[in-house]
Amino acid sequence: METKKQIVSSTPEPTIRRLPMYLSYLKNFLSDGREYISAPHIASDLRIDATTRTKDLAYIGISGKPKIGYSVPVLINYLEEFLGYNRNDLAFLVGAGNLGTALLKYEGFKNTGLRIVAAFDNDTRKIGGKIGGVEILPIDKLRNMIERMHIAIGIITTPEGVAQSIADMMIGWGIKAIWNFTPAIIKAPEGIFVENTSIYSNLAVIINKIQNQ
Amino acid sequence: METKKQIVSSTPEPTIRRLPMYLSYLKNFLSDGREYISAPHIASDLRIDATTRTKDLAYIGISGKPKIGYSVPVLINYLEEFLGYNRNDLAFLVGAGNLGTALLKYEGFKNTGLRIVAAFDNDTRKIGGKIGGVEILPIDKLRNMIERMHIAIGIITTPEGVAQSIADMMIGWGIKAIWNFTPAIIKAPEGIFVENTSIYSNLAVIINKIQNQ
Numbered sequence: 001m002e003t004k005k006q007i008v009s010s011t012p013e014p015t016i017r018r019l020p021m022y023l024s025y026l027k028n029f030l031s032d033g034r035e036y037i038s039a040p041h042i043a044s045d046l047r048i049d050a051t052t053r054t055k056d057l058a059y060i061g062i063s064g065k066p067k068i069g070y071s072v073p074v075l076i077n078y079l080e081e082f083l084g085y086n087r088n089d090l091a092f093l094v095g096a097g098n099l100g101t102a103l104l105k106y107e108g109f110k111n112t113g114l115r116i117v118a119a120f121d122n123d124t125r126k127i128g129g130k131i132g133g134v135e136i137l138p139i140d141k142l143r144n145m146i147e148r149m150h151i152a153i154g155i156i157t158t159p160e161g162v163a164q165s166i167a168d169m170m171i172g173w174g175i176k177a178i179w180n181f182t183p184a185i186i187k188a189p190e191g192i193f194v195e196n197t198s199i200y201s202n203l204a205v206i207i208n209k210i211q212n213q
Numbered sequence: 214m215e216t217k218k219q220i221v222s223s224t225p226e227p228t229i230r231r232l233p234m235y236l237s238y239l240k241n242f243l244s245d246g247r248e249y250i251s252a253p254h255i256a257s258d259l260r261i262d263a264t265t266r267t268k269d270l271a272y273i274g275i276s277g278k279p280k281i282g283y284s285v286p287v288l289i290n291y292l293e294e295f296l297g298y299n300r301n302d303l304a305f306l307v308g309a310g311n312l313g314t315a316l317l318k319y320e321g322f323k324n325t326g327l328r329i330v331a332a333f334d335n336d337t338r339k340i341g342g343k344i345g346g347v348e349i350l351p352i353d354k355l356r357n358m359i360e361r362m363h364i365a366i367g368i369i370t371t372p373e374g375v376a377q378s379i380a381d382m383m384i385g386w387g388i389k390a391i392w393n394f395t396p397a398i399i400k401a402p403e404g405i406f407v408e409n410t411s412i413y414s415n416l417a418v419i420i421n422k423i424q425n426q
Contacts (some may be wrong), residue, residue, distance in 0.1 A: 013418060015416050016414075016421050017414040017418060018414075019417055020411065020413035020414055020416075020417050021396075021398055021411070021414075024373070024413075025398055044250055045398075047400075052380060057412050071246065079278050083417050083420060084420040084421075084423075085426060087420075087424075089420055089423060097320065098314065099315045099319070101311065101315065102312045102315035104309040105311040106311065106312070106412075108396065108412070112413070112416060112420075114416055120254055127421070136260070152423050153423065160237070160321075162250045170423040174214075175425055176422075176423060177419050177422055179359060179415065179416075179419055183233060183234075183321065183384070184239065185234055185235045185238055185258075186236065187258060187260075191426075193419065193420075193422040194413050195418055195419045195421075196415075197410070197412055198230075198233065198234070199319075200230075200233035200234075200411055201230040201231075201233055201234075202392065202408050202410050203233075203325060203327055203392075204230060204233050205230060205300075205408055206228060206294050206366060206390050206392055206406065206408045207296060207297040207300075207325075207326060208224065208229050208297075209389075209390055209406040209408075210302060210365050210389060210406075211296075211297060213365075213389055
């Protein structure tokens with residue numbers, strides 16, 4: 001197990017970001033009834049150069065057989081294991097507005113290890129109800145719930161202006177990773193990981209490409 | 214104008230992705246009533262190294278004054294101009310499910326140049342209605358509408374399985390940039406830009422960090 005952990009921790013971030021793409025691609029491939037895939041086939045379909053593809057797959061600890069290639073079900077299994085889809089990683093979500101609601105109802109998480117076990121909001125019309133099967137609780141329950149359930153992941157889908165103060169509370173009460181969907185820049189102490197899903201950054205790149213066409 | 218265009222097109226993608234973060238930060242800074250900011254101040258608050266910050270701001274064509282720093286309103290203006298927030302970039306969205314609805318209702322786009330002018334779905338209960346003020350039209354109107362309105366940006370929030378066929382149609386009818394919110398890997402011909410907002414990739418990085426703590 002220790003060896004596996006070391007392999008995992010040394011995996012570069014760009015590789016980790018690409019792995020769900022491999023997984024999605026391979027699941028489609030398998031659903032077409034094909035059991036083996038060659039390495040060049042993967043690389044060309046995903047438009048990844050061969051060197052990158054070889055390194056990516058080496059990080060998850062799998063190598064293909066000469067002339068046969070990779071067993072697709074085995075590769076899927078390795079990827080799911082590596083991505084933690086066989087674990088249960090519990091998360092709380094704060095901010096049950098439009099984006100929060102979309103995430104709570106998001107079917108895609110069912111395939112992953114992420115479980116959003118409760119959501120928090122200050123809107124009394126939402127509190128006590130459920131969205132996507134997840135109960136909406138008042139913000140003042142957040143501390144007690146994080147501490148009691150040892151929740152590691154905090155998802156922030158609040159208005160931008162309160163994102164930092166929600167993050168500060170979450171971190172103070174034991175959250176280890178913040179997933180920030182707001183455009184706010186979240187400051188966090190060493191050892192706390194912040195991942196941003198910034199649709200503004202994506203939009204900026206699109207507009208730049210359009211402008212230069 | 215030609216010179217500006219050349220500056221724009223040569224800007225590296227990581228810089229473009231960081232610019233909305235500068236903008237968000239500076240707007241907060243200005244709302245605190247502060248008119249000037251020093252370069253080291255920006256770098257330390259955003260946790261960006263000084264070299265990167267200098268290069269990023271040079272790309273948008275602004276330089277600070279010695280001892281005074283940058284005028285915050287001027288810097289905001291330059292960033293908004295660079296990011297195309299003073300333009301109108303028209304987009305269509307296909308797939309008015311949970312994620313599509315969240316995007317249609319997303320208040321944040323109001324500050325940007327993006328205008329989602331129509332959405333398309335095959336759910337007859339949604340067609341004819343409005344979400345976030347945007348009309349929902351049947352998919353079979355897509356071709357005519359793209360061609361008539363010269364829409365350049367297509368946003369895909371459909372189920373993963375139909376994303377490629379929607380993209381193929383959009384591209385065939387004149388869309389220049391695809392913004393893909395599904396986990397599907399969209400293949401597109403040369404000259405068509407595909408930007409992916411992959412929450413699976415973000416999740417993969419978070420789970421990897423949690424696993425290694």
